[in-house]
Amino acid sequence: MRGSRSGFLKTHKKVEILFHLFHGGKISSMVDALENRAVVELHKFLWEKTVEFGIKIRGKNFNRKEITRKMTPTAVYQKKHACSEHPYYCKGTHCININPKCAREKIKEHVDVMAESIWEYINSDD
Amino acid sequence: MRIGEVAVFSPPGNEKEIFIKSICDSIESANEKICFGRFQINEELSLHLYGISVDKDETSISWDMLSSKILGYVFIFRWKDDNSLDTIKDVLDYFAENYTAPIIVLASVDDKSDIPLPEKFYGPGGLSIDRNIRFHFCQITDPVSSKKIVVNIIDILLENMQ
Numbered sequence: 001m002r003g004s005r006s007g008f009l010k011t012h013k014k015v016e017i018l019f020h021l022f023h024g025g026k027i028s029s030m031v032d033a034l035e036n037r038a039v040v041e042l043h044k045f046l047w048e049k050t051v052e053f054g055i056k057i058r059g060k061n062f063n064r065k066e067i068t069r070k071m072t073p074t075a076v077y078q079k080k081h082a083c084s085e086h087p088y089y090c091k092g093t094h095c096i097n098i099n100p101k102c103a104r105e106k107i108k109e110h111v112d113v114m115a116e117s118i119w120e121y122i123n124s125d126d
Numbered sequence: 127m128r129i130g131e132v133a134v135f136s137p138p139g140n141e142k143e144i145f146i147k148s149i150c151d152s153i154e155s156a157n158e159k160i161c162f163g164r165f166q167i168n169e170e171l172s173l174h175l176y177g178i179s180v181d182k183d184e185t186s187i188s189w190d191m192l193s194s195k196i197l198g199y200v201f202i203f204r205w206k207d208d209n210s211l212d213t214i215k216d217v218l219d220y221f222a223e224n225y226t227a228p229i230i231v232l233a234s235v236d237d238k239s240d241i242p243l244p245e246k247f248y249g250p251g252g253l254s255i256d257r258n259i260r261f262h263f264c265q266i267t268d269p270v271s272s273k274k275i276v277v278n279i280i281d282i283l284l285e286n287m288q
Contacts, residue, residue, distance in 0.1 A: 007256075011222035012215035014255045015231050019211060022242045049253070056247060122243045 009034070009041035017045065027115045028108035036096045043092050043107050050114040053121040070113045077106060127170060132279065133192060134177045136202040137213035141234055141266060142177030145202060148272035150175060165276075173276065182213045189220055198228040198279035202266065205233040205240060222259060228282040229259045230275050234266050250274055251281065258282055 013034070020027060027046060031039055054062045072080075074090045081102050089095060095103035136142040143161050147153055150163030150173075161177040201218050204210040222229060230252065235241055241263045247253070252260030260278060265271045 010215075010219045011229075011231075011256060011259060012211070012218050015211065015215075015218070015261060018253065018255075018261055019208065019233075052254075053247060122247065 007041055008037035009045065010038075013038065013042070014045055017042065018049075021046075021049075021115055021118065024119075027111040031104055031108050031111070036100055039104060039107055040092045040096055043111060046111050046114045050117050053118050057121045057124055067114060067117045070117070071110055072106075127172065129172055129174055130197045131174045131176065131195060132198055132200060132276065133196050134175055134200045134202065135180050135214060135217055136177070137204075137210045138179050138181060139204075139210075141202045141204070142179065145200070145232075145234075145264075145266040145272055145275075146175045146177050148266055148269045149173075149276060153177075180214050180217050183216075189217065190224075196225075196227055197283065198230065199225075200230045200232055200275060200279075202232045202234050205235045205263065222256065226258060228279045230278060231255065231259065231261045232264045232266070232275060233262065235263055236265070238265055238271075250278065252278060258286070 013030075017027060017030065020030060027042075030042065034042060050067055051062070051064065054064075054067065058066075074087045077083075078085070078087065078090055083090065083099075083102070085095070090106070092103050092107050095106075134142045134145055136145070143153055143156060146161060146163040150165045153161050153163050155162045156177075159179045163175045163177070165173040165175065167173060199221050201214050203214055218229070218231065248261070248263060252262040255261050260282070262275060262278065264275055
């Protein structure tokens with residue numbers, strides 16, 4: 001029975017993300033050891049977990065903006081990096097291939113914000 | 127008699143025996159690397175649990191020889207020991223990439239107070255890691271906690287049938 005669960009981010013890495021997250025570690029510290037496509041999948045995996053936890057706590061009142069507003073706005077980020085690309089392209093899936101250093105820096109900030117949000121959800125469950 | 131089989135992997139140590147004993151009441155046979163327990167559900171249905179020790183850089187076991195009829199795989203690591211997670215990682219990836227049966231990654235805790243988040247965030251279905259792969263916290267000495275893991279495997283199989 002052959003499977004099809006072979007993305008770029010291996011299963012054990014996803015377990016390590018949870019291990020790191022729930023031991024209070026910084027998820028951004030895992031980024032440098034991953035290849036570009038795995039970094040994008042790490043971002044996606046953590047986003048899914050953040051939304052999952054947010055919905056568990058907020059229910060229908062969950063709004064993704066309560067997470068994204070803690071992240072540096074795209075326009076500000078691009079200005080800081082003197083980037084002339086269209087803002088639409090300022091995301092991991094695109095820039096990770098043309099400017100991986102810049103994209104990784106942005107993704108590192110995002111994953112730490114998401115981890116922080118997850119802890120807020122956990123701690124707000126009284 | 128119908129038999130369901132579950133493979134339980136853990137790093138060297140007695141986690142697999144504890145987990146299986148917690149479900150089956152007794153270990154019917156065991157050696158250094160493998161143990162076996164049987165859980166009789168009723169006269170026509172029983173569950174066989176095979177515990178297998180995983181060493182780091184394990185190369186001597188032909189994992190593809192494991193029964194293709196296995197209902198699901200359980201990978202146990204000690205929550206407070208990242209080396210134990212490191213030990214099972216290659217075998218975990220192998221089964222995740224090559225087989226579609228449910229996989230439960232089980233973070234073993236000595237006491238429920240060691241679990242860093244409330245149960246509403248991870249239970250009873252666990253945290254989803256991938257298709258048919260779930261992450262659970264479990265106090266493997268507690269039969270109720272351990273049996274929930276087997277129930278979760280059955281739940282995943284039933285979800286897939288719908």
